[in-house]
Amino acid sequence: xxxxxxxxxxxxxxxxxxxxxxxxxxxxxxxxxxxxxxxxxxxxxxxxxxxxxxxxxxxxxxxxxxxxxxxxxxxxxxxxxxxxxxxxxxxxxxxxxxxxxxxxxxxxxxxxxxxxxxxxxxxxxxxxxxxxxxxxxxxxxxxxxxxxxxxxxxxxxxxxxxxxxxxxxxxxxxxxxxxxxxxxxxxxxxxxxxxxxxxxxxxxxxxxxxxxxxxxxxxxxxxxxxxxxxxxxxxxxxxxxxxxxxxxxxxxxxxxxxxxxxxxxxxxxxxxxxxxxxxxxxxxxxxxxxxxxxxxxxxxxxxxxxxxxxxxxxxxxxxxxxxxxxxxxxxxxxxxxxxxxxxxxxxxxxxxxxxxxxxxxxxxxxxxxxxxxxxxxxxxxxxxxxxxxxxxxxxxxxxxxxxxxxxxxxxxxxxxxxxxxxxxxxxxxxxxxxxxxxxxxxxxxxxxxxxxxxxxxxxxxxxxxxxxxxxxxxxxxxx
Amino acid sequence: xxxxxxxxxxxxxxxxxxxxxxxxxxxxxxxxxxxxxxxxxxxxxxxxxxxxxxxxxxxxxxxxxxxxxxxxxxxxxxxxxxxxxxxxxxxxxxxxxxxxxxxxxxxxxxxxxxxxxxxxxxxxxxxxxxxxxxxxxxxxxxxxxxxxxxxxxxxxxxxxxxxxxxxxxxxxxxxxxxxxxxxxxxxxxxxxxxxxxxxxxxxxxxxxxxxxxxxxxxxxxxxxxxxxxxxxxxxxxxxxxxxxxxxxxxxxxxxxxxxxxxxxxxxxxxxxxxxxxxxxxxxxxxxxxxxxxxxxxxxxxxxxxxxxxxxxxxxxxxxxxxxxxxxxxxxxxxxxxxxxxxxxxxxxxxxxxxxxxxxxxxxxxxxxxxxxxxxxxxxxxxxxxxxxxxxxxxxxxxxxxxxxxxxxxxxxxxxxxxxxxxxxxxxxxxxxxxxxxxxxxxxxxxxxxxxxxxxxxxxxxxxxxxxxxxxxxxxxxxx
Numbered sequence: 001x002x003x004x005x006x007x008x009x010x011x012x013x014x015x016x017x018x019x020x021x022x023x024x025x026x027x028x029x030x031x032x033x034x035x036x037x038x039x040x041x042x043x044x045x046x047x048x049x050x051x052x053x054x055x056x057x058x059x060x061x062x063x064x065x066x067x068x069x070x071x072x073x074x075x076x077x078x079x080x081x082x083x084x085x086x087x088x089x090x091x092x093x094x095x096x097x098x099x100x101x102x103x104x105x106x107x108x109x110x111x112x113x114x115x116x117x118x119x120x121x122x123x124x125x126x127x128x129x130x131x132x133x134x135x136x137x138x139x140x141x142x143x144x145x146x147x148x149x150x151x152x153x154x155x156x157x158x159x160x161x162x163x164x165x166x167x168x169x170x171x172x173x174x175x176x177x178x179x180x181x182x183x184x185x186x187x188x189x190x191x192x193x194x195x196x197x198x199x200x201x202x203x204x205x206x207x208x209x210x211x212x213x214x215x216x217x218x219x220x221x222x223x224x225x226x227x228x229x230x231x232x233x234x235x236x237x238x239x240x241x242x243x244x245x246x247x248x249x250x251x252x253x254x255x256x257x258x259x260x261x262x263x264x265x266x267x268x269x270x271x272x273x274x275x276x277x278x279x280x281x282x283x284x285x286x287x288x289x290x291x292x293x294x295x296x297x298x299x300x301x302x303x304x305x306x307x308x309x310x311x312x313x314x315x316x317x318x319x320x321x322x323x324x325x326x327x328x329x330x331x332x333x334x335x336x337x338x339x340x341x342x343x344x345x346x347x348x349x350x351x352x353x354x355x356x357x358x359x360x361x362x363x364x365x366x367x368x369x370x371x372x373x374x375x376x377x378x379x380x381x382x383x384x385x386x387x388x389x390x391x392x393x394x395x396x397x398x399x400x401x402x403x404x405x406x407x408x409x410x411x412x413x414x415x416x417x418x419x420x421x422x423x424x425x426x427x428x429x430x431x432x433x434x435x436x437x438x439x440x441x442x443x444x445x446x447x448x449x450x451x452x453x454x455x456x457x458x459x460x461x462x463x464x465x466x467x468x469x470x471x472x473x474x475x476x477x478x479x
Numbered sequence: 480x481x482x483x484x485x486x487x488x489x490x491x492x493x494x495x496x497x498x499x500x501x502x503x504x505x506x507x508x509x510x511x512x513x514x515x516x517x518x519x520x521x522x523x524x525x526x527x528x529x530x531x532x533x534x535x536x537x538x539x540x541x542x543x544x545x546x547x548x549x550x551x552x553x554x555x556x557x558x559x560x561x562x563x564x565x566x567x568x569x570x571x572x573x574x575x576x577x578x579x580x581x582x583x584x585x586x587x588x589x590x591x592x593x594x595x596x597x598x599x600x601x602x603x604x605x606x607x608x609x610x611x612x613x614x615x616x617x618x619x620x621x622x623x624x625x626x627x628x629x630x631x632x633x634x635x636x637x638x639x640x641x642x643x644x645x646x647x648x649x650x651x652x653x654x655x656x657x658x659x660x661x662x663x664x665x666x667x668x669x670x671x672x673x674x675x676x677x678x679x680x681x682x683x684x685x686x687x688x689x690x691x692x693x694x695x696x697x698x699x700x701x702x703x704x705x706x707x708x709x710x711x712x713x714x715x716x717x718x719x720x721x722x723x724x725x726x727x728x729x730x731x732x733x734x735x736x737x738x739x740x741x742x743x744x745x746x747x748x749x750x751x752x753x754x755x756x757x758x759x760x761x762x763x764x765x766x767x768x769x770x771x772x773x774x775x776x777x778x779x780x781x782x783x784x785x786x787x788x789x790x791x792x793x794x795x796x797x798x799x800x801x802x803x804x805x806x807x808x809x810x811x812x813x814x815x816x817x818x819x820x821x822x823x824x825x826x827x828x829x830x831x832x833x834x835x836x837x838x839x840x841x842x843x844x845x846x847x848x849x850x851x852x853x854x855x856x857x858x859x860x861x862x863x864x865x866x867x868x869x870x871x872x873x874x875x876x877x878x879x880x881x882x883x884x885x886x887x888x889x890x891x892x893x894x895x896x897x898x899x900x901x902x903x904x905x906x907x908x909x910x911x912x913x914x915x916x917x918x919x920x921x922x923x924x925x926x927x928x929x930x931x932x933x934x935x936x937x938x939x940x941x942x943x944x945x946x947x948x949x950x951x952x953x954x955x956x957x958x
Contacts (some may be wrong), residue, residue: 030547031554031596032584040542040612047543063519064526068509068633069548069586069617070570075510088577091549093586095571096632097621106509107548107572107586117510127808138616153575156549249687264509329606452726 013219025112044286075113079238081377085205089141116239135459149266155263170254190281190396196450207287208232217270226260278343282389294351318382421446429469436464492698513625513632523765553594564684568620578832595718609794618816629747636740642732649733669760669875695883701955705739712713757822761868768816773830797861908948909941915943
């Protein structure tokens with residue numbers, strides 16, 4: 001709770017982000033390079049994200065499981081693209097119980113391999129399919145350049161894994177999960193996202209097709225929000241995951257995997273935050289409202305606290321996540337700033353005059369200054385705050401969507417394209433060739449984020465080589 | 480879902496346990512020696528345990544956090560007893576990103592050290608105290624003899640960690656958490672437990688005092704249900720966790736830690752299970768009720784399924800966790816056995832005659848055969864099942880308590896003591912000396928489980944050496 005001012009978001013976005021994560025006590029640097037500690041406020045946010053997703057996963061028939069964090073090194077080698085992608089990033093356990101291990105173990109970078117191994121034992125017949133699993137855990141990837149939430153050696157996520165009898169079912173699952181993530185992003189995180197397909201160079205190591213959601217951050221850079229992979233029969237062939245079909249024939253399963261990580265917390269910070277700090281979407285905010293008592297004398301304090309505690313109880317009863325700031329030794333003004341920095345959607349200011357009038361002043365976090373302040377009667381407070389939370393939730397999404405649209409261009413030529421990706425997204429025809437993708441990356445630092453599922457139709461010419469192109473793609477610089 | 484019969488619990492308790500864990504699909508062996516995979520049914524049970532505890536932790540002001548799984552090897556060395564206890568059990572990462580690490584990292588066996596390190600940065604003043612944290616995670620201890628749920632290399636648990644300004648507060652926290660665990664054990668897991676203090680030889684490596692809950696399993700052996708440690712200033716001195724008190728003096732904090740693991744699933748299996756398989760306490764059972772439809776003709780099937788689905792919806796509305804067994808190709812009798820083996824508290828049998836009478840047959844899992852069957856009208860079914868669940872929950876606890884009492888003896892002399900610990904617990908005066916504790920262990924294989932907090936009072940003579948003794952202790956062979 002340092003008194004130092006945050007760097008201005010508009011002036012130094014990167015430093016604003018780094019300091020805000022620490023100052024809001026979302027996370028801290030661990031003693032091991034590249035690892036993070038998620039502090040109570042950050043973890044409460046993650047728990048709300050987990051619940052919002054877990055509910056959706058279970059409603060669509062997925063069951064949670066727990067596979068071990070240690071995987072035999074040899075498992076990684078069984079799928080040829082997987083080993084290429086993950087070998088350089090492995091953390092390897094070579095000593096256990098004081099002795100050198102006969103076979104080194106890796107800490108899971110993801111669990112397709114060990115799950116494939118177990119499925120080969122569990123899955124026998126078409127009656128055992130589909131298998132719909134998910135797990136909430138952490139994984140380790142030895143990244144060199146790390147940043148809290150955005151890229152850490154160890155990160156928290158969920159990894160869903162499913163096995164199906166047919167290609168069609170597995171493809172439908174891949175798309176269903178992308179839809180579920182989209183619903184969560186838009187309605188809970190208030191982040192507009194672009195669902196689309198990744199290029200071959202950016203797809204998951206071992207996937208046939210990778211889909212992702214791409215979002216625009218407050219500095220106009222892209223962030224991959226989550227991914228959903230159609231794995232074809234790549235892993236089922238590597239691990240012999242087979243089933244007897246209704247005709248008694250042995251078939252390989254079709255599998256998928258999909259994941260969303262604590263990276264999303266980084267996205268929430270960067271999409272909604274402002275110079276004052278975090279702006280949290282009401283559906284995910286650890287506290288949706290904070291009551292700040294205002295008083296000078298002991299007598300005033302008694303009166304204000306009595307009302308504030310009753311108010312808190314009323315709000316809890318209405319299922320609003322609320323806290324009452326009873327900290328001693330800090331002024332109301334300091335508390336206002338502190339909770340603004342922490343992004344609480346609604347602040348309730350309550351002083352002796354308010355108590356006398358049986359009203360309170362409500363301040364919306366998303367509208368700074370007087371514009372966001374209203375007076376509300378105490379009797380109606382739960383209903384008023386509920387309404388405000390809905391409004392704020394929608395307003396955050398609208399604002400983020402307008403921002404993305406204002407910063408997405410449809411450049412006429414490569415020169416315009418280069419300018420566009422300097423300051424935002426370009427939505428351009430692309431011939432689909434890796435050569436153009438690479439050239440663009442080299443010359444502009446922008447990558448092909450995705451080929452959006454939602455296409456305008458028609459044909460055009462590749463923004464890079466001018467050859468005929470059937471699909472438009474989103475290009476941008478990315479986290 | 481093999482058709483093989485379980486070994487009889489009374490004949491081969493150990494093999495009954497091992498096979499039941501696999502057959503009920505609670506867990507399976509992982510490809511890495513000593514690791515386990517918790518399958519959906521086992522994980523759903525664990526999620527219910529987590530929720531039951533997490534609610535209690537949060538109600539008493541604890542906040543969840545996430546510390547990294549990798550800890551610098553040197554941290555373990557900083558507390559002298561801690562390093563002695565945990566060094567032999569460490570899994571060590573020596574390679575990261577393809578390169579040998581300058582300092583090896585260990586996978587956390589528990590997190591006191593890294594938390595102490597961070598607290599030394601976060602805690603400055605008495606205003607920052609108490610710090611009340613908890614995390615749900617997995618830890619790795621390189622055990623040589625492992626068994627699913629009871630002792631595995633990696634296991635799932637929660638570890639609570641708190642820091643306080645005074646010894647008294649920290650001691651009160653240690654005891655509060657023991658009370659919370661007791662409440663959970665008795666009221667949710669239906670397992671009677673003995674809260675008590677561990678001896679110096681059995682306490683946590685680095686603790687001043689370790690408290691535990693001890694429970695008697697179905698084979699009369701003891702299982703340590705969970706622990707709560709008063710750590711004194713051992714870790715705060717090792718990691719320089721200090722605060723400025725109100726007088727401006729720098730003081731070391733007083734800390735605690737407390738944990739409960741997936742071992743508890745082993746306890747639930749071994750306390751309540753019978754020859755038919757699991758018997759799950761209703762408050763924690765993944766499914767509290769299962770509806771098994773009975774039919775011969777297609778016409779009957781249509782009628783029965785229609786009613787069964789409506790019934791399921793009614794039960795869901797009443798917040799009863801219910802499943803409808805729609806599996807094709809299995810007889811009702813096979814399904815009865817299967818769900819009995821999985822320990823579902825109430826089975827609802829529904830056939831065409833039942834539908835005609837608008838009733839169903841309910842079978843209680845805890846009372847085998849006709850004795851546990853009642854007929855209930857469909858209209859009242861949610862209320863009837865709710866009542867049954869309460870009765871079953873209480874009945875399981877009563878039965879387990881009566882069993883423990885019947886198998887706990889107060890031996891008159893050492894000869895009787897030896898016989899007592901062959902078949903159960905002995906509750907005997909103990910002089911408190913490690914020498915007697917060791918002699919008993921050597922001669923009887925029984926260990927001092929705990930000195931119960933609830934003492935009869937008075938004085939006696941040590942059951943081993945005959946010297947004066949002030950406290951009685953529980954002795955038994957243990958898992």
